[in-house]
Amino acid sequence: MSKYAFFLGCVMPMRYPGIESSTREVMKQLGVELFDVEEFSCCPAPGVTRSLQSSTWLAVAAHNLVAAQEAGLDIMVVCNGCFGSLAEAAHMLNHDKDKLAEVNKVLKAAGSKEYKGKTNVNHFAVILQDEIGLDAIAKRVKHKLDGMNVAIHYGCHFLKPSAVKELDNPETPRILDDLVEVTGATSVDYRHKQMCCGAGGGVRANTPDVALKMTEEKLNYLDEIEADIILDVCPFCHLQYDRGQKDLDRETKYPVLHLSQFYGLAFEMDNKLLGFNMHDVPVDL
Amino acid sequence: MFKYGISGFESGHYMGESVYKPDNTFPQQIVERGGTTLLRCFQCGTCTGSCPSGRQTAFRIRKLIRWAQLGIADKVLASEDLWMCTTCYTCQERCPRGVEITDIVMTMRNLAVEAGYMQEAHVRIGGFLAKTGHLLPLKEPMMKARKSLGLDETPPTVLANKKNQELVLNIIKETGFTDLVKKGGK
Ligand code: SF4
């Protein structure tokens, strides 16, 4: 049984806790043990911290890497933003001795343990694909989702920058499509599938109307095809689509599901655990 | 003659009139902070053609990169467009010259913040981080919602442990961020 330090971040536990409860249950069913680490803080999000002061971004990310190091565990994230910050900071610090020394000076001055440069950061979709595998997931599927058309939104910081992440081709990836189709559902192709949701980089906070225009553009592309739901692997993209559709007051609305909640459906988990009642766009599947 | 005469890294006067005086140190500052690839840009426009934000706004990333190369620092730093980038990395992935565009945008934002151009909304959320170690506030109804899902009312993070929270706030303070958000922006 593999074990991970479960990195919660901010948006999931404080806006869509249904993603958290779904993740805990899904991973348990798949034999992955998750540990809570009360030293974890914000990742911190690149839009507000890396853009404002990158030294702060790196130091707080290092703090989280230290927390996992002290717990003796690698990190699992369920958010592209957390993945962006933590995986990129780990990549930087695990490879660059000068940067590591610099950040350790800050940590030490603040009374923290030093970072040894060894923590690994894993996106849960990669754990599902590489470690658990599609066959084991297929065995857990009790409720085949045949006939459901899923519009996958990869999000930006899952696969990019590809030179750091080295996971899948960011223009034509397969990883999420395979993880969706193992349930019997169909991943539908659509125009500009790899496009951003619009929320990142501090744009949602600073100029929400601009963020919403990007979201609307993407939703318009979904109108061109037959999609039943939007599927994401990032609570922030999730929030942008779910609240965005309410704000845009569109006629056609697409329920927004995080991959954990989607597996919750396929595994026939108690619907109450999935937290759909906390979504703005009703999930009635 | 030319108000913004872009004649390389020259400055001063042209035919008796003063022309735009570039800040020659600006590209160098970006390079020193890791943006060495800035100087490779040959203005093909692939970045602007790929930019989801540029499709909705007047933001042109190619132009911003050009300004940075030429040292038109005051315009870059005061630019509202600088804050339109979602950091989606599409341009950086596609740039035929390997310019680390998105990372350079973030570096230019750091420089803008140092020059006093932090955006109001970012001062506000930055404040949450400096105060709690998280970017979002935890409110009463959310605690109830968490409980209804069988989760701890307070997420098991620094929010649940005062001592741990103090440590992360110390780290944030040590980097100067706490004072930075207190000071705010223009
Ligand atoms: S894609 Fe690269 S080379 Fe082309 S204009 Fe943009 S930054 Fe310059």
Ligand code: SF4
């Ligand atoms: S990273 Fe920024 S500038 Fe580049 S394409 Fe995305 S939004 Fe545009």
